[in-house]
Amino acid sequence: MAKKSVKKSVKSKKSSELDNLTFADGKVHEDPEISKVRELEKALGMEKSNPFGTSNLEIFKTKLSEMTNIDMQHLCEKVGIFASGSRQDIKNKLLREFKSTHKGSIHLTSQQPVMDLDPNNPEHQKLLKILGEI
Numbered sequence: 117m118a119k120k121s122v123k124k125s126v127k128s129k130k131s132s133e134l135d136n137l138t139f140a141d142g143k144v145h146e147d148p149e150i151s152k153v154r155e156l157e158k159a160l161g162m163e164k165s166n167p168f169g170t171s172n173l174e175i176f177k178t179k180l181s182e183m184t185n186i187d188m189q190h191l192c193e194k195v196g197i198f199a200s201g202s203r204q205d206i207k208n209k210l211l212r213e214f215k216s217t218h219k220g221s222i223h224l225t226s227q228q229p230v231m232d233l234d235p236n237n238p239e240h241q242k243l244l245k246i247l248g249e250i
Contacts, residue, residue, distance in 0.1 A: 168214055
């Protein structure tokens with residue numbers, strides 16, 4: 117019976133090591149922050165309420181790159197744009213309309229600037245004191 121418990125501990129150790137492996141599959145994997153935004157918009161029903169299906173520019177650009185010409189023309193009809201010209205012209209018109217529609221709206225950013233404060237620096241101590249009062 118002691119042999120079985122030894123095998124189980126080795127087996128569980130191997131599976132945990134295998135879980136952390138990454139491999140090259142030729143696909144570009146999405147930024148985790150963008151995937152969080154995508155999940156949040158899906159939960160909020162953004163796809164149904166917004167004709168573009170998202171309020172994030174990066175997600176919209178990805179959707180456009182995956183669309184066919186017919187899909188982009190249907191989106192133009194839905195948004196109210198005249199779909200004429202080449203694929204790139206239609207794509208530019210949709211991007212322009214997306215930006216004008218979402219101008220001034222709140223959107224989630226994927227990166228926040230990081231500020232390192234040194235508690236030994238007197239200027240940083242003042243800032244930390246001010247931040248503590250807020």
